[in-house]
Amino acid sequence: ADALVAVEQRARLMPGSYDAVLIDCFIGGGEVPESCRSRALAQHVSRILKPSGTMLQNMWHYSPGKASVATQFHKTLAVYKDVFSGAVEDLQVPMPPTIRWVDILKATKARTAGSA
Structure with missing residues (x-):
């Protein structure tokens, strides 16, 4: 499934049932499909994470063959922040x-009041 x-x-x-979500989704040349880096994806991941849960996503910040990869990376980083x-x-x-262009984006859900 997508x-x-x-x-x-x-x-x-x-909701609130996962300690971690790992995303490793590419379509070639370091590009990540929009559905695997969108605001909607991040919002839904945040909903399924427990307080202090973590999302990890494998992404490239640069691709020697596709200039759009750097733009996608920086936009995704801003959305996740x-x-x-x-x-x-x-x-x-x-x-x-x-080949030093592979990154892991690590996003951590904030603890809520009363969570341990």
Whole structure:
């Protein structure tokens, strides 16, 4: 199933039930489909995460063959920072210098009052 459809269903049926959500979704050359990096996806993931739950997404911040990848990365980072109230980190994956463009975006849901 498409990632967006899957998290939409879970947000409806099982809110607040996941410790972590991992996203690894590419269409080639480092591009990530819109449905796998959209505001709607981030909002639904936030709904299914437990307080302090984490979303991790494999993304490229650059592609030697597709200039649009850098733009997509920066837009996605901004959206995730908005949805997750700034609790987003860009973790660079250790790679050889010639291919150092792989990142993990880590977004953490805020704890709510009374959550342990």
